[in-house]
Amino acid sequence: MKKIINAPKDVVEEMVAGLVGAYPDYVKQLPDTMVVARSDDYDQVALVSGGGSGHEPAHAGFVGDGMLSAAVCGQVFTSPTPDQIYEAIKATDKGKGTLLIVKNYSGDVMNFDMAKDLAAMDDIEVASVLVDDDIAVEDSTYTQGRRGVAGTVLVHKILGSLAKEGKPLAELAEYGTALVQDIKTVGVALSGATVPEVGKPGFVLAEDEMEYGVGIHGEPGYRREKIKPSKEIAAEIIGKLKAEFNWQKGDTYGLFVNGMGATPLMELFIYFNDAKNILAEEGIELAFTKVGNYMTSLDMAGASITMIKLDDERTRLLQAPVHTIAW
Structure with a gap:
């Protein structure tokens, strides 16, 4: 294992210190926690997300004006504890309630629910949106149902924009629950991820x-085979997404190609171009596109394709300006 670290046990603590030290205009660290919170003031429903570390820039890179109020950083590939999530809720609440955006992993679901119960004892109103955009497999490792992956970032963006516009908690939760149904993702891996403490x-x-279909923690996918050209990989993934969406010619979508951490941007742009060309042949209109490393898996080589069904409002919310490190 070759990594630019000190002690494996200190990677999350030192990463958070470096992140807030590099971007103090965007974020701050809550004392005695691994919580990264907005460093500016605001008056809206708070949005809190998080999960195991190793997926950077998710989720701390999306903390800021127009997206998240705070992100809770668990240990590598490990759900944050309820008390840490609770501290994030308390610190970001502005009296208008808190929306938790949770990826569908058993530990995350349980711990965020426990934190919600703790916040209720403080009379903080909390609602949740569960993201399960990975259509590759059902009931994978750590998961009942489908996993939450890169589509979570689009949920942060859209609900963050709505929260900034002053929408109330109940409306955000209802909107988010419907939104998740129209976001689908499939990933592909070329190599595995190395957790520092495992080596x-x-x-x-x-x-x-x-x-095909590997999860962001290295969970098994649905098929291994010999490496293929980008065009053929894209055709496989777009075919899976088409079967889920059952789209029609002229429908409007967003296309988001996300790197897993070790794949060069050159390759991600090639992959995006191939997917875009296939969708053009399908008669799909693209109103939003994005390429880059947003929900990674340490040093895994590979990429995911996320598609989102769009209307004018969703497109507007995706394009609204934000002040975050990574968007």
């Missing part, structure tokens, strides 16, 4: 192998 990849692929 070796979570799974190993041969030099000429790839795996």
